[in-house]
Amino acid sequence: MRTPSDPWHFARPELAGGYLQAFDLGLVSARGLFARRRMGKSEFLKHDLLPAAEAAGYLAAYTNLWDDADHPGQAIATAILSAARPKGLAQFWEDLSTPIRKMKAGGKLPLGVEGSLELDLADKEKLAVPAIQAALQAADKTRKRLILMIDEAQVLAAPEHRQVAHSLRAGLDIRKASVKVLFAGSSEAALREMFSRASAPFYNWAPVEPFPLLGDAFVSATVAQVKRLAKQPLALADARQAFLSLKETPEFFRWYIERYLLYQGQGPELALQHTLARVHDDSGHAKAWKAMNRSDRAVLLLAARGVQDLYGAAALTQLRELMGSGDVTASVPRSALRRLTGPKMQAMARVDHGLYRFEDPEFEAWVRSRRTID
Numbered sequence: 001m002r003t004p005s006d007p008w009h010f011a012r013p014e015l016a017g018g019y020l021q022a023f024d025l026g027l028v029s030a031r032g033l034f035a036r037r038r039m040g041k042s043e044f045l046k047h048d049l050l051p052a053a054e055a056a057g058y059l060a061a062y063t064n065l066w067d068d069a070d071h072p073g074q075a076i077a078t079a080i081l082s083a084a085r086p087k088g089l090a091q092f093w094e095d096l097s098t099p100i101r102k103m104k105a106g107g108k109l110p111l112g113v114e115g116s117l118e119l120d121l122a123d124k125e126k127l128a129v130p131a132i133q134a135a136l137q138a139a140d141k142t143r144k145r146l147i148l149m150i151d152e153a154q155v156l157a158a159p160e161h162r163q164v165a166h167s168l169r170a171g172l173d174i175r176k177a178s179v180k181v182l183f184a185g186s187s188e189a190a191l192r193e194m195f196s197r198a199s200a201p202f203y204n205w206a207p208v209e210p211f212p213l214l215g216d217a218f219v220s221a222t223v224a225q226v227k228r229l230a231k232q233p234l235a236l237a238d239a240r241q242a243f244l245s246l247k248e249t250p251e252f253f254r255w256y257i258e259r260y261l262l263y264q265g266q267g268p269e270l271a272l273q274h275t276l277a278r279v280h281d282d283s284g285h286a287k288a289w290k291a292m293n294r295s296d297r298a299v300l301l302l303a304a305r306g307v308q309d310l311y312g313a314a315a316l317t318q319l320r321e322l323m324g325s326g327d328v329t330a331s332v333p334r335s336a337l338r339r340l341t342g343p344k345m346q347a348m349a350r351v352d353h354g355l356y357r358f359e360d361p362e363f364e365a366w367v368r369s370r371r372t373i374d
């Protein structure tokens with residue numbers, strides 16, 4: 001199930017060992033970690049802590065709630081269950097959902113809906129509370145301890161996920177010795193808020209602390225790897241300088257290394273210039289995005305995700321979801337597209353009826369990587 005290992009991954013075994021040891025000592029059973037975006041939280045959880053935990057005899061479950069922010073409950077249940085019982089996931093949901101299926105089949109449904117006995121995601125999310133309980137019970141049965149890593153955990157703090165949050169806490173509180181939880185997120189404020197509001201389900205659950213950042217050892221290891229692979233070695237001093245200029249951000253540093261390797265003839269200075277421009281472009285996109293209104297962003301996001309008919313019924317449903325509003329009619333995408341294709345923005349161009357393309361593929365890729373319209 002593991003993806004092939006990335007030769008550029010800088011392993012952090014001491015850091016992983018430190019977290020495991022703290023859990024082993026039993027002083028804490030949950031911790032909250034924060035660091036700015038692109039600093040390596042997810043990479044550490046997935047590629048360092050998860051394998052280290054498994055090697056130490058834990059079951060290890062990882063989930064990133066941003067992958068599907070509307071359905072955190074099923075993401076958590078599925079993650080726990082795949083760690084505890086990698087086979088039989090489909091059957092698990094099947095069994096849990098039998099009562100709902102029966103209800104759907106037996107009750108009077110509006111014309112045309114009879115066929116849709118398939119469980120949709122919203123149905124599944126209603127099952128999240130029993131699903132989390134059942135998944136934790138499956139973990140109990142293995143008699144192994146479980147480490148549960150919840151990335152972008154702040155999603156759980158939203159009011160609509162209160163029930164899931166409460167049931168998760170209840171399930172974990174009675175398993176403090178056997179289940180350890182790591183919450184991660186990129187907003188310190190959001191994480192702190194989650195654990196400090198007295199009325200919230202997470203109150204006082206986990207101490208919130210900074211995630212240790214990558215530094216000189218990461219830069220040196222990357223330089224050593226360049227030396228192994230490239231004709232033209234990269235001087236450590238140049239790499240250090242670049243890391244600093246790129247605000248010590250591992251993701252940007254990887255862009256720099258990539259550029260350096262592809263255009264070795266151009267040297268480290270030009271690679272850095274190019275990377276700084278790319279980082280800047282990235283924030284240019286952010287500026288353009290911020291200046292747009294919500295419906296324009298929602299339409300752009302659908303287009304970037306490859307939705308073809310932007311006026312169609314399916315698109316309207318998705319727009320309602322993205323915008324969190326029931327009253328979205330076809331006039332919403334119509335006027336959004338008029339603005340987006342207009343001379344002021346020139347973000348999109350019309351190809352055919354209802355079919356549009358981005359003017360700038362870089363911006364399209366940037367929009368595609370958004371999870372929400374915020």
Ligand SMILES: Nc1ncnc2c1ncn2[C@@H]1O[C@H](COP(=O)(O)OP(=O)(O)OP(=O)(O)O)[C@@H](O)[C@H]1O
Pocket residue numbers: 008009010011035036037038039040041042043044185186250251252254
């Ligand atoms: N240990 C590492 N070794 C090599 N590269 C790394 C490492 N950690 C992070 N990176 C680089 O930085 C990128 C961003 O890391 P990651 O996605 O883990 O950040 P994050 O803190 O989870 O950010 P976000 O808050 O945006 O989710 C990775 O895709 C990778 O290119």
Ligand SMILES: [Mg+2]
Pocket residue numbers: 041042043151
């Ligand atoms: Mg992340």
